[in-house]
Amino acid sequence: MFAEEFLLNIAIGIGDVETVFLLLCAGVPICNCSIEDLTPLEVAHNTKGLPALFPALMRKVYADKLKDEISKIVSNDDTHQKLKNAMGIMVENILQNGHICNWKFDASDKKTQNIEAKKLLCVASSLGLSLTVKLLGLEDVDLHPLPGEENPVYNALCGHHIDTLYALFRDLKFAPYTTAKQENIPRKVKLDFWITENKIFKRKIYDDVNQLLLDVNEKEIESYLNKIEKLKLSNSDEKYFDIKFLYMLSRYGLVYLLHQLLQTDDINLNQVIQPFSGCTMLHISSHYGHLNFTEYLLHHEANPSIKTKGNFTAAHIAGISGQEETMHFLFAYMNYLALDVNESCILKTTAEVMFKQNSETYKSSNFHTMKSKDAIIVRNEVKIEDKAYQILKTKGKFLSIKCKDDLIKAVNKLQANHNSLNKKQADDVVSELKIVINELKGTPFEGNLKGHNQFYEGNELVSNNEVKFILELKNFSAMTKNSNITLLPVKKDSMIYSIEARNNKIFKDGNFINEYIDTFKNLLENYKPSSAKLCLEPPFLIPYKKGVILFWIWCSENTCRQVRSFIEPVIKADWPTKEYLKALPEDKRKICTSDNYIHLHPHDIKGHWTLHAYDFVREIFKTLTKDERTVWVTCKLMTLLIKKEWWTPNNNGRQAANRFGIWAIGVEALPERALRTLFLKELTVSPSSKWGKKYTHERVCSIFRQAVEKDEDGNLKVIKEFKPVTLPETPLHINYSCLLGIIKYLEELPTESGNY
Structure with a gap:
């Protein structure tokens, strides 16, 4: 269902012209990734150092593909003609503006746009217009159908459009088995679903068990993997009822495995699967924002009005967690069932108010100024140290850091003005x-x-x-x-x-x-x-x-x-x-x-x-003294800036699968304990006379340099272990390549702003 790597994006990113032409000639799809991932059009326009050939080529490829899809619209029906006209406008938009293109809806308000988009998506699905489906999915509109509404999955199945099914399931996160003709899903698609979800389950369960995020032992893991193997394509006579297994399916959003499970066992989808909180499968999937899993549960009679301890509905949990698309779909389904969407939890707050207030608090506590172009440049970098460097360089400009003194001023300003946990x-x-x-x-x-x-x-x-x-x-x-x-x-x-x-x-x-x-x-x-x-x-x-x-x-x-x-x-x-x-x-x-x-x-x-x-x-x-504290907080700022939760660029309404509608950009930063260890070491090796205000930048650089050494060629590399001052017998693993990007950024800062 999902490619391990999108080869076209990789070939464009490294500037390999021959491979790009070979892939395009071989018919590689230009929509082959989830909506939160970069499109080939975005990669071509936002990769540093690429010749102008690449953006020009991808504009033409996208435009030609859309023109080909336009030619398949022959009906004079109003909706068909609306779609045809909108696609024509999109072609011109792509040729003129490249990746900065948006769908033009007739309506200006969100509610009417949702209705219009659903209709257009159904037409595109019935005709097998896969790229059009993907482009509609990139817009900030709600596309998932309620019972009784026309279903694009059904339309794609009726037309035997396998590529379009992939776009709906993979790119737009539609759920299978929510419509008539669900038994007609091609065997190849079912097999791809199983392969993908089996890989996700194996990867995530071992990661979670190693972190103790799941209370599961090795014997249970083996049992679950055997169950999954039997759920591949055919039904089994075995019974699988186990709330731990149901919790994991909900946590990971494994909708195909759940469907196969329901064919073999009579499972109550409204049962509590987490006794200490009172959460059902719907609550857990809403917390993690698995829209397709939530959609499947609702279409199979999961009850959205069930409350956890504290009177939280699934909509409350989606709202608290910043899963806006999931929350809106739950609202729509509750309205369809004539349920009250304005119920309050134990804190006397509705789901929508909780989402809005939490969103505002979250956004006011973080930087939201990275432009889409800068964000894509960061995502296109291959090496972690290069990503870290680009993030710091971009954010440094926003913080007006043009020289070493500006860095200290920015730290002091942040300390004075931050919106903290009071x-x-x-x-x-x-x-x-x-x-x-x-x-x-x-x-x-x-x-x-x-x-x-x-x-x-x-x-x-x-x-x-x-x-x-x-x-x-x-x-x-x-x-x-x-x-x-x-x-x-x-x-x-x-x-x-x-x-x-x-x-x-x-x-x-x-x-x-x-x-x-x-x-x-x-x-x-x-x-x-x-x-x-x-x-x-x-x-x-x-x-x-x-x-x-x-x-x-x-x-x-x-x-x-x-x-x-x-x-x-x-x-x-x-x-x-x-x-x-x-x-x-x-x-x-x-x-x-x-x-x-x-x-x-x-x-x-x-x-x-x-x-x-x-x-x-x-x-x-x-x-810590005032000067020592300034050094420590500056080190902390460097690691905070490159963390994912700090990077929330505005993407002009593009859908995003992350919390609060953000599109997170960042790298794995040095853990705070490791940073403290480097700082304490600096206290032991640098005399107090070298901790004054004029030495702040020097001390910060020295702290990070403790974690690197030169290789045989004279290039910096990160050391794998570091002995703490307090307990040198318990070395810390600090093999974080982001350190190289931090050091490069700090050492490039000039003494005076005029040299930057």
């Missing part, structure tokens, strides 16, 4: 969380809650909707004076341990973190919020390999904000040694000597633990 909201989350934590009394996980991220240190740079905690367990200790657990090094001279506890099997076979997650799930089944402004947001909880993440939604009169709280269990332990901390400045060493213990925290899903100086690091960053 103290009231954070305090509400902490108060509510303490109520949840209080319920852990009498369990192995009773403990004290401590905050440890930048919000608590006073170093917040921009909006930060995350509050991180450690849960210091009372029932276990690895300190010599009162130890009740035994640490067993996994390897000789290693600070990665397995744990044995006397008269307690909780640490056996790596069960600790699973027990921890299950305990939280059980607590949440009976949780009731005490605040009128704050409650848990479905799906409430997601586990990860170091603990749990709780999702909160905070609402006031004009504000709606999502907040995530990370809660990681830790155990007190002795410092292995403090000798290496003597390299720190004297004021920092005093912090260390006041702490008589550090913490063990979960290291991996195998049940191993390692040491981390949470309290020590938090106190150091709370007591």
